[in-house]
Amino acid sequence: VVPPKPEDAIVQVIANTLETKLGKAPDGEVWLGDDSAVLAPPRPGDLVLTSIDATVEGVHVDLALASLSDVGWKALTVAVSDLAAMGGRPSYALVSVSGPPGLDFPLLYEGLVGAAATWGCPIVGGDVTAADQLVISVAVTGTSPGPPEQPPVRRSGALVGDTLLVTGPCGASAAGLRLLRAGHGPSDVHGLAAPHRRPMARLAEGWVARRSGTNAMMDISDGLSIDLSLLLAASGLGAALDLVPVAPGATEADALGGGEDYELLMAVADPDRVLVEFAAAGLRPPLRIGRCTGEPGIITLQGEVLPITGWQHTF
């Protein structure tokens, strides 16, 4: 006697996909299907980290250039990246999808679930509503375990003389987007467009950075120059850069202002220690790009003042 609502069928497909790919909730937890999820608390003493990010069609993603699966991957990954940038680990995600009638939810969830499995971040709850434009909001919650002397790494802790490191070269996402717009490789998810379509969250890098005495850290979402300026502003400092780390296929402008690389930017007192710890963890060595100075708001590149450019979402 109960007429099914259109959402019910979608929610059932989502629930089946999640359970198949991510497993069932452990005993005592409830992941989907009730008013809220029920979860075991973190270990006593662990701090809780939590962040929300929206991915909007036409602003962050172009559905002519990326599949819905890519969009799902990206929406979850960029939220996880915020926890990586604190040196934390994700525990679970909530996903809210607003989209037009006929949206291919299974394809979207293929990407969401793929990222959730990759980052160890099960999707424990969500919401599905109608909207003219696709908007995916992902809230990720995790923890910052470890001794109290290794708290979450904030943007504001950099000191004069700290060495600036990045976990990898920048601009790959902008270069990939340019390739896609030129009609190259739209189906080549593992190729040059992959950094744009399937970015990575630098979880292992952020974890090791926190345990190696990193003073300040953030992820590079809007471009190296604007994100560096944000870290420096939070710390009340300036910076003298020796080089811009440019990814293969990218330009220096891509690296400085392209955005969406999700590499981590770190300010550290002892870069040698950090490099040793990264090597011990089997991670690619971070790149030295310069050091922090006591001139707030001033960034120089090889002695010349650097104009700040950033990836601008339309607003």
Place this chain on the structure above:
Amino acid sequence: VVPPKPEDAIVQVIANTLETKLGKAPDGEVWLGDDSAVLAPPRPGDLVLTSIDATVEGVHVDLALASLSDVGWKALTVAVSDLAAMGGRPSYALVSVSGPPGLDFPLLYEGLVGAAATWGCPIVGGDVTAADQLVISVAVTGTSPGPPEQPPVRRSGALVGDTLLVTGPCGASAAGLRLLRAGHGPSDVHGLAAPHRRPMARLAEGWVARRSGTNAMMDISDGLSIDLSLLLAASGLGAALDLVPVAPGATEADALGGGEDYELLMAVADPDRVLVEFAAAGLRPPLRIGRCTGEPGIITLQGEVLPITGWQHTF
């Protein structure tokens, strides 16, 4: 040397509003301005409850009939209601707002913050992006404290013979929406349209219900009949209703299918105990509407099979 991004000004206004109205983060916590929020863990043994809800312009709210402040209130309150429906308490919220250029963020946040202060649920993080249509996603996290024998109240625990209670009469939101559409009282937030524009989360009621031995509970968001059918489906039962609790100004159809009332529906073995506990807490007595039966999927009203109607979001 850093050109401010348009979002920066908005985020600063939001941050100032939040700090003024909701206070600063306690020592050791970080609420806004970094990659993620940092929060103290819940008390050892407390279960974590978490839920996300999207409120979409043109689907859930009509900006011709409600102010942005009302929309903000509603977006946060309906997410809190999901925790009320488990018998939990909110701890904090994340708010993601996607909206068109020129959106009046201070007005929207007036409502969000008003609800956050009312429900004791500080907004500790968020995201602001451009979109053609206003979409507000609110993720609320809280706890279900108390002894293990009083776990979060799920939808699936109802038993044959349980009495069905609701925390208040239904249909007020639908009746209020009708008044607004007819041009009555759009500025009268405390009047008959208030249940539609500024719904309440039944937190105290859910809390007392959990501690009074309630077997199953959910909030009524889509209308009494469809939400009752969901609770019964989760519990594998049917129901025999004696009456439909109709709010002043509403019709029986409003109460059964209007939706957005956010009263709590409960299945209890000992209704007298629940009424005593509600009275002891100074709460309005819940209304007895019928009892659970062993005929799955069948709901009767005074002996006649009840057609199931629900508030349909366009999809």
